[in-house]
Amino acid sequence: MSNHSDRTERVVLCFDRDNSVSVNPHPEHRAVPIGWIQYWAHVEETPVWCTGNQHLRVETETPGIREAEYLWEEHIAGEQYKYENSQFEDFIKPRRRDGLRLIQDVYEAAFPDEDLRFIVVDDADVSDLSDEGPWTWYAPWDFVEAVESGEFVLDEPDGDSFRNEGVPFNSTDQPDFEADQRRELRQIQKRVRTPVASEK
Numbered sequence: 001m002s003n004h005s006d007r008t009e010r011v012v013l014c015f016d017r018d019n020s021v022s023v024n025p026h027p028e029h030r031a032v033p034i035g036w037i038q039y040w041a042h043v044e045e046t047p048v049w050c051t052g053n054q055h056l057r058v059e060t061e062t063p064g065i066r067e068a069e070y071l072w073e074e075h076i077a078g079e080q081y082k083y084e085n086s087q088f089e090d091f092i093k094p095r096r097r098d099g100l101r102l103i104q105d106v107y108e109a110a111f112p113d114e115d116l117r118f119i120v121v122d123d124a125d126v127s128d129l130s131d132e133g134p135w136t137w138y139a140p141w142d143f144v145e146a147v148e149s150g151e152f153v154l155d156e157p158d159g160d161s162f163r164n165e166g167v168p169f170n171s172t173d174q175p176d177f178e179a180d181q182r183r184e185l186r187q188i189q190k191r192v193r194t195p196v197a198s199e200k
Helices: 034-042 055-060 066-078 097-111 127-131 140-149 183-192
Strands: 010-015 048-051 115-119 136-139
Touching: 010 034, 034 048, 034 055, 034 066, 034 115, 048 066, 055 140, 066 097, 066 127, 066 183, 097 115, 136 140
Parallel strands: 010 048, 010 115, 115 136
Antiparallel strands: none
16 A cells, blocks of 8 residues: 655545445446545545535535535635536536536635645546646546555555445444544634634
8 A cells, every 4th residue: 555645735535426425326337435535534634525416415524515615705705606607596506517616716715835636526527627727537436446556646545444335424323433524614714814704
């Protein structure tokens, strides 16, 4: 197993849910074990965001689009995020690419002095985002293969509890590890130091 502890870039993981993660896998392809997402988010404390079906927020205790909007509106820009290509005003959740652009904008505003790398795992091909920034897209089955082969930037989670399919946090009273959904939000809030509203 390779050791990536000497990397200097900040890796941000974004996961779709349906047809992508083991709680709702693709009928013909391998899915990302939910235990991996939980491990990276809560053991390794890697930034993990749910950018597809927002049920994954609850199942993994990780932030999603709602939390990213909050950071943008309350701590970064002081105004509602302007989605480029969504029917958001009609109460439809942001389309895939718009939600991912929001995550990128939040991190570029909060960490302007750091090299950022965004990884998105989604059964829909969003590889064109690489034209807009440091995005790498994986289909879920390709992502699983990359992790298991050691070709992914992060190591495969240790232990059988993270290699198997795993279970959502909300399906058990005793999850394998402590969950802190708001940890990443606090990290970003600390970088931007103070709510925008208090500066006016």
